[in-house]
Amino acid sequence: MIYEGEQISAALNLTTDTVVIGSGAGGGVSAYHLAKAGVKTVVLEEGGRFQAKDMSQREEQMYPQLYRAGGQQMTSDGQINVMQGSAFGGSTLINAADVTPIAPEVLAHWQHHHGITEITEQALAASYKRVRAQMGVAPVKQNLINNNNNLILDAAAKQGIKAGIFDTNRKNCIGSGYCMQGCAYDAKQGTNLSYLPQASELGAQIYTDVRVDRIEKLKNGFYKVHGMVIERGLRTPKYPVEVIAKRIILSAGAVHSPAILKRSGLDKGLPQLGKNVSLQPQMVVGAQFEQHQQMNSQRGIPQSVYLAEYDNNTVEHGLGGYRIEGIGGVLANMVTGLPGIADQHKQLMQAYLHTHYSLLLIPDQPSGEMRWKYKENGAVVPIIDYKISDEWKSRARDAVRNISEFFFKAGAKKVYFSNHSFPVLESIDDIDKADLFEISPGLTTLISAHVQGTCRMGTSAAHSVVNQNLKLHTDENIYVIDASIMPTTASTHTMLPIMAMADYAIHKMLATS
Amino acid sequence: MMNNTMQLPESSRRIFLQRSIQALAVLSTAPMIIACDSLNQPFAVEPVIVAAESRSNGPLNDIELNILSAVTDAIIPQNGAFKTGASDVNLALIINQHLAYADQDIVTGLQGSLAFIEHKTTAIFGKPDEQFSQLSTLVRTKILVSMATLDGIPVQIFIALKTLSLFFFYTTKACWNDIGHQGPLIQQQEQKL
Numbered sequence: 001m002i003y004e005g006e007q008i009s010a011a012l013n014l015t016t017d018t019v020v021i022g023s024g025a026g027g028g029v030s031a032y033h034l035a036k037a038g039v040k041t042v043v044l045e046e047g048g049r050f051q052a053k054d055m056s057q058r059e060e061q062m063y064p065q066l067y068r069a070g071g072q073q074m075t076s077d078g079q080i081n082v083m084q085g086s087a088f089g090g091s092t093l094i095n096a097a098d099v100t101p102i103a104p105e106v107l108a109h110w111q112h113h114h115g116i117t118e119i120t121e122q123a124l125a126a127s128y129k130r131v132r133a134q135m136g137v138a139p140v141k142q143n144l145i146n147n148n149n150n151l152i153l154d155a156a157a158k159q160g161i162k163a164g165i166f167d168t169n170r171k172n173c174i175g176s177g178y179c180m181q182g183c184a185y186d187a188k189q190g191t192n193l194s195y196l197p198q199a200s201e202l203g204a205q206i207y208t209d210v211r212v213d214r215i216e217k218l219k220n221g222f223y224k225v226h227g228m229v230i231e232r233g234l235r236t237p238k239y240p241v242e243v244i245a246k247r248i249i250l251s252a253g254a255v256h257s258p259a260i261l262k263r264s265g266l267d268k269g270l271p272q273l274g275k276n277v278s279l280q281p282q283m284v285v286g287a288q289f290e291q292h293q294q295m296n297s298q299r300g301i302p303q304s305v306y307l308a309e310y311d312n313n314t315v316e317h318g319l320g321g322y323r324i325e326g327i328g329g330v331l332a333n334m335v336t337g338l339p340g341i342a343d344q345h346k347q348l349m350q351a352y353l354h355t356h357y358s359l360l361l362i363p364d365q366p367s368g369e370m371r372w373k374y375k376e377n378g379a380v381v382p383i384i385d386y387k388i389s390d391e392w393k394s395r396a397r398d399a400v401r402n403i404s405e406f407f408f409k410a411g412a413k414k415v416y417f418s419n420h421s422f423p424v425l426e427s428i429d430d431i432d433k434a435d436l437f438e439i440s441p442g443l444t445t446l447i448s449a450h451v452q453g454t455c456r457m458g459t460s461a462a463h464s465v466v467n468q469n470l471k472l473h474t475d476e477n478i479y480v481i482d483a484s485i486m487p488t489t490a491s492t493h494t495m496l497p498i499m500a501m502a503d504y505a506i507h508k509m510l511a512t513s
Numbered sequence: 514m515m516n517n518t519m520q521l522p523e524s525s526r527r528i529f530l531q532r533s534i535q536a537l538a539v540l541s542t543a544p545m546i547i548a549c550d551s552l553n554q555p556f557a558v559e560p561v562i563v564a565a566e567s568r569s570n571g572p573l574n575d576i577e578l579n580i581l582s583a584v585t586d587a588i589i590p591q592n593g594a595f596k597t598g599a600s601d602v603n604l605a606l607i608i609n610q611h612l613a614y615a616d617q618d619i620v621t622g623l624q625g626s627l628a629f630i631e632h633k634t635t636a637i638f639g640k641p642d643e644q645f646s647q648l649s650t651l652v653r654t655k656i657l658v659s660m661a662t663l664d665g666i667p668v669q670i671f672i673a674l675k676t677l678s679l680f681f682f683y684t685t686k687a688c689w690n691d692i693g694h695q696g697p698l699i700q701q702q703e704q705k706l
C-alpha cells in the first residue's frame with residue numbers, strides 16, 4: 001500500500017522487519033528487492049507523492065513541490081546550488097534520465113586508493129542488468145534528439161572529436177522537454193514508476209509526507225525510528241510516527257542520511273561522517289547562432305547528447321576532465337545566472353530560439369564537509385561547506401577556452417557562461433579571455449545535481465563510514481544505500497551507479513542473512 | 514520601516530543594514546523558496562495583476578514597492594531587444610505577492626537591500642542628494658551594472674535582486690511571446706482537445 005500524509009489523521013505506530021528511509025534511487029531499489037524477497041518492509045518518504053496529473057510544467061510551481069528547499073539548497077558560501085529531489089521517487093522523479101554506469105577508471109581508483117576490492121565490474125554486472133531491465137533503459141531515440149543536442153553531435157563529427165548519445169530510462173517519451181519539473185506523461189521511469197508501485201504490490205508499506213528525525217537503538221537490539229507526518233508544502237509537523245524494526249536502510253540522500261545518523265548519536269566512532277563531499281559542479285553555457293539555425297531547446301529530450309572529448313578518467317584520480325551536455329526546459333532557472341542586465345540581457349534572450357544551451361560539467365575531488373542545524377519544528381537545515389579547489393578552477397578555465405572554441409568552430413556568433421562578470425565572447429579571438437574567468441561566490445552561478453560522499457564506503461572506520469556491504473562500520477543492522485556512500489564521484493550521472501549498488505547490496509544482504 | 518531607518522542614528526542604521534544584509538544570503542536564493550511558501554494559498558497559474566488597493570497582499574509597503582519597481586524596471590526595461598519589460602507584467606507586484614508567504618528574514622533582507630539601493634548607491638555613484646527610484650531608467654541601470662563590479666555587499670544585493678527579478682519575469686507569458694518560448698505543452702494539448 002502507498003499511504004499519503006493527508007490520509008493519516010493520527011499518530012502512527014508500526015512494527016516491521018526493515019525500514020527504508022527515503023524513496024529515491026537507493027531507497028526505491030532497496031524496498032523493491034526486500035519486498036520481493038518477502039521481507040516485511042516499511043518505506044518512509046519525507047516528500048509528497050506527485051503523479052503525471054500533478055505536473056503543471058510551471059517552474060515556479062513545480063520546484064517548490066518536488067525539490068529540497070524549493071530547488072534552492074545552497075553551499076554555505078552561496079556559490080553552488082545543490083539540487084535534490086524530495087518527493088515519492090526522490091531525485092529520480094525530477095532528474096534528466098541520463099543513464100551512465102560507474103566509470104571503469106573510478107572502480108579501479110576505488111580499488112587502489114580506497115581498498116574497495118569487492119565492488120568490481122563483474123560483481124555489479126547482474127545488478128546493472130536487472131536495473132536496466134526494470135527501468136527500460138535504451139539509447140535515446142534519434143527522433144527525440146532536438147536541434148539543441150544534435151548540434152553537439154554534428155559539430156563534434158565535423159571537428160573529429162568525441163561525442164555520444166545517452167542511454168535513458170524513458171518509455172513512450174513525447175519529448176515535452178519538462179523532465180526537470182516531473183514528467184506529465186509517465187514516460188520517465190524513475191523509482192516512482194519502476195520500483196515503488198511494484199514494491200507496494202509485493203507488500204511494502206510506503207508512507208509519503210513522513211519525515212524521519214532520528215533512530216533510537218533499543219536494548220533488545222531492535223531500533224525505533226522516530227518521525228513526523230508533515231503537512232505538504234510548508235512541511236510543518238502534524239502527527240508523530242514511531243516504527244520498530246530489526247534493520248534500517250538509510251536512503252535519504254547524501255545530505256540527509258548523515259544528518260539522521262548524527263542526530264541519532266550514531267556518529268560515534270565514525271569520524272568521516274559528513275565529510276568527503278563531492279558536488280561535481282556544473283555551469284550553463286550559451287552559444288548563439290544565426291537566426292535560421294533554430295535550436296529550440298525547450299522541446300525534445302532536454303539532455304540527450306554529451307561531448308566526451310575532454311573526459312580524462314584515470315586510476316590515479318578517478319573521474320576527471322570535463323564535458324558539456326545539452327540542456328533545455330528550465331528557462332526561468334537557467335536565465336538567472338546569465339551575464340548582463342537590461343538590453344544586454346534582452347539581446348541574449350531575444351536570440352533564445354537560436355541559442356544552444358549546454359551544461360558544462362566538471363567532476364571534482366571530494367572537498368566538502370557538512371554540518372546540520374535543526375529548526376524549532378524539527379526540520380534539518382544543512383550547512384554545506386565546500387571549497388572549490390585551485391585545480392578545479394584551472395580545469396574550469398581550460399574548459400571555458402576549449403568549449404568556446406568548439407562552439408565558435410561550429411559557427412556560433414557569441415558564447416557565454418553563467419558568470420555575472422565574464423564578458424560575452426564575440427569571436428574565436430576572444431577565447432584567451434578564459435584566463436580571466438573568475439570563480440567566486442556571487443559571480444559564477446554553479447549548480448550541482450550529484451551531491452555524493454558524506455558516508456563514504458571503505459575498509460575502516462578511520463577512513464570511511466560504511467563497509468563494502470554498505471553497512472555502518474559501527475552497527476550490525478544499519479545500512480546506508482544512496483549517493484552518500486561513493487568514495488569519490490562515481491560517474492558523470494549518479495542514478496544508475498546508486499541503483500546498481502543498491503541492487504548489489506540488498507542481494508548480498510539477503511544472501512547472507 | 515524605510516522612513517524609520519532614515520531617522521536612526523548612523524550607528525544603529527549600520528546594525529540594521531548589517532542584519533538585513535545577513536539575510537540576503539537567504540534572499541539570493543529566494544525565488545523558489547518564496548514560491549514554496551505560497552503553496553498552501555490559492556495560486557493562479559498566470560500571476561494576477563494586482564490592483565493598487567490590494568498591494569497589502571504582500572509585505573512591502575508602497576515606498577518599498579516603488580523602489581522594487583525601479584529596480585526591476587532597470588534590470589528588465591521596456592523595449593530594446595524585445596518589447597516586454599518588468600513594468601508590463603507588474604513584476605514588483607508579482608514578487609510582492611510571492612513574498613506574502615516568505616520567511617521573515619527573506620523579507621527583511623529584501624527590505625534592507627531596497628533601502629541600501631535607494632539611499633546608499635546614489636552616493637557611491639556621485640549623486641548623494643538623490644534617491645535611486647527618482648533617477649531615469651538609464652541611470653538606474655548604470656548604477657546596477659556598476660554594483661556588479663564591486664565586492665561584498667553591493668554585488669550580493671545586485672545578484673540577489675537580479676536573480677529574483679529574472680526568475681519571476683521568465684515565468685510570465687508576456688515575455689514568452691517575445692522570445693518564442695512556447696510554455697507548458699500540457700496546456701496547449703488541453704486547448705486542442
Ligand SMILES: Cc1cc2nc3c(=O)[nH]c(=O)nc-3n(C[C@H](O)[C@H](O)[C@H](O)COP(=O)(O)OP(=O)(O)OC[C@H]3O[C@@H](n4cnc5c(N)ncnc54)[C@H](O)[C@@H]3O)c2cc1C
Pocket residue numbers: 021022023024025026027044045046047083084085086087088089090091092094095096097098099100180210211212213251252253254256257260448449450451481482483484493494495496498
Ligand atoms: C535536477 C537533477 C537532474 C539529475 N539528472 C540526472 C540524470 O540525468 N542522470 C543521473 O544518473 N542522475 C541524475 N541526477 C542525480 C540522481 O538523480 C541522484 O544522484 C540520485 O537520485 C540520488 O539518489 P539517492 O538515493 O541518494 O537520493 P534521492 O534520489 O535524492 O532520494 C532521497 C529521498 O530521501 C528523502 N528524504 C530525505 N530526508 C528524509 C527524511 N529525514 N525522512 C524521510 N525521507 C527523507 C528525500 O525526500 C528524497 O525523496 C539528477 C539530479 C538532479 C537533482
Ligand code: SF4
Pocket residue numbers: 097170172173174175176177178179180182183184185186187188300301302
Ligand atoms: S521529455 Fe519525455 S520524459 Fe521528459 S517530461 Fe517530456 S515526456 Fe516526460
